[in-house]
Amino acid sequence: MKDKVYIFDTTLRDGEQSPGASMGINEKLKVALQLEKLGVDIIEAGFAVSSPVQFDAIQLIAQEVKNAVIASLARAVEKDIDAAAQALKYAQRKRIHTFIATSPIHREFKLKKTKEEILKQAVYAIQYAKQYTDDVEFSAEDATRTELDYLVEVVTAAIDAGAKTINIPDTVGYTVPSEFTKIIRTLKEKVPNINQAVLSVHCHNDLGLAVANSLAAIEAGARQVEVSVNGIGERAGNAAMEEIVMALELRKDIFGVETGIVTQEIYKTSRLIVSVTGIQVQPNKAIVGKNAFSHEAGIHQDGVLKERRTYEIMKPEQIGRTHSEIVLGRHSGKHGLQARLKELGYTIQGDDFEKVFQKFTEVADKKKAVYDDELIAIVSECLSIDMPEMLFLEHVQIMSGSNALPTATVELKKNNRIIREAAIGNGPVDAIYKAINRIAGISPELEDYGISSISIGQDAMGEAMVSLKYEGKVYSGHGSSTDVLVASAKAYLNAMNKILYLERKKEEK
Ligand SMILES: [Zn+2]
Structure with missing residues (x-):
């Protein structure tokens, strides 16, 4: 051996x-x-x-x-x-x-x-x-x-x-x-x-x-x-x-x-x-970067088509990446989704699968193709564990425009109870965050905010990332959606839930 x-x-x-x-x-x-x-x-x-x-x-x-x-x-x-x-x-x-x-x-x-x-x-x-x-x-x-x-x-x-x-x-x-x-x-x-x-x-x-x-x-x-x-x-x-x-x-x-x-x-x-x-991998990162298996130069492409080993020292499949990029659409159905998840290495059953399927249908309804990376984001979002103090996004509605005060109405779920609030902000994202603060009862400071796309194309899913500062500590959060404002709300809640968990712990003591 x-x-x-x-x-x-x-x-x-x-x-x-x-x-x-x-x-x-x-x-x-x-x-x-x-x-x-x-x-x-x-x-x-x-x-x-x-x-x-x-x-x-x-x-x-x-x-x-x-x-x-x-x-x-x-x-x-x-x-x-x-x-x-x-x-x-x-x-x-x-x-x-x-x-x-x-x-x-x-x-x-x-x-x-x-x-x-x-x-x-x-x-x-x-x-x-x-x-x-x-x-x-x-x-x-x-x-x-x-x-x-x-x-x-x-x-x-x-x-x-x-x-x-x-x-x-x-x-x-x-x-x-x-x-x-x-x-x-x-x-x-x-x-x-x-x-x-x-x-x-x-x-x-x-x-x-x-x-x-x-x-x-x-x-x-x-x-x-x-x-x-x-x-x-x-x-x-x-x-x-x-x-x-x-x-x-x-x-x-x-x-x-x-x-x-x-x-x-x-x-x-x-x-x-x-x-x-919420920390992205640089595109040229070895093994797992977006471009790690992309061949751009004509000579390289030609070589790879003739024999992959000319310019590839390993197969993407070896690390669980696939060549086929587009995966599923609105008509894929449960079988298609289950098969693709299996190919990606997930075994998800029962209620968990229903949750993933429901989320997948929502996304597929909004965009034509759901890419592997987006599917992975959906799975990781669905399979989280609930805690009693956690706030979940039910609904967000925005009013904004060149002559309107940006106003957000937010509906959150906590312990199966719906809580609703509205707020005015400097912009739509700010308005959403103020409404969430009202429900949570605390106002952390927004240290950093960013948005990036998970896959390619105009209708790609967006991923939002926030850093919140609360009582001297920084909490990060992220969330994804086909709508950048919804992604922004989810990211904020993700960080907020970390703060609320600590607050509950403090109270218990
Ligand atoms: Zn170390």
Whole structure:
């Protein structure tokens, strides 16, 4: 059997730290269930101690996900480890991921601690976490800027203390492949008990090298790689899951390793992350970008028509993309829809399917062709989990024009009750948002607003994205519709529901 590289997905933790990517608890669950289908080995579901939403999301994911290991991040302090353990209580397989910074700059300015103190704290945290689970991962934060002999010392002590996975993060995206190779090789050579743990890497993309550095580390012997879908994450992001997985898959001749990823689920996962975070993928992005399989130059097109492999190193089908773009129309019916959903990898039945079908008919009535990406957006919108405090859009009506005051009438549903409000605004979108504020009883600040089209053509579905600021925190939301004003209303409600969830949590306390 070939060597296995474990895929540790941190889309829900590090990925969510991307500005504006905050997800609601139901959205996180949806992502986790898709990650499980994708076949990731470990899902880092959040940072339990950091907020009630994080805690609740980890708890819910721990209950629902059956195969993947569920991890929570925790600083190397008792309070964090206790919270992680509590959130993970019901997980079938759980991991506590504890970390402390080891580099001189973090020791001196952030932690104000000596090398000895940090080493002691790391060992204590690992031992403390071991009372909850045998599966403890330790990260030496900012490892790539840590003195190599000190790093060897810390890693040796961490394994002695019982850490089963040792993670070497390039926290600030500073290393380069040749240097990282040297770090991993040195650890393999100089840490006497290195074979008792899995060596892991976690790379950031500040110099655009996250994937290259991760692959270099795997060649040098790392056997776990920490990634995020579409490469989202702090600042310039994390190593992109799809790029690493496909490089390992296509270049087995170089790497000689396997992953447990079902590559046909990659594209669907990528689209789900776009839809729950509102963060679009750049068109020329490797593997999952809009243009990743488009051939523009005549010579290339000619070559591809004669033999695809002339200019294509992989088939779009390998990652679950299809060549046929137009899919369904008004007359497709339930059978057509079910068949297409199946081709896209969805098994949706019963009430859920009825919901999707109803939404699909509404969209198909308004436009001739429904494209795959639009279908995926419909599915992800329909299959959300209801919470009692949530507001749903029933109806929106706008009056505006060059001589009229923009006026919106909004009807929302909450707990099966219809609530109606009207408001005047500076423009139609502003009027809608003011009417929603009246119903919700709070007025968050609109920080950012944008609209883009999901597919092509004049009648394409629009996707709206908003960022709301409320009590110092930013909440993002997104929504799609064939009508941009309806999409704008949905996006606003999506962000508003995240705020309302937190408000209810505060009241419960
Ligand atoms: Zn990170």
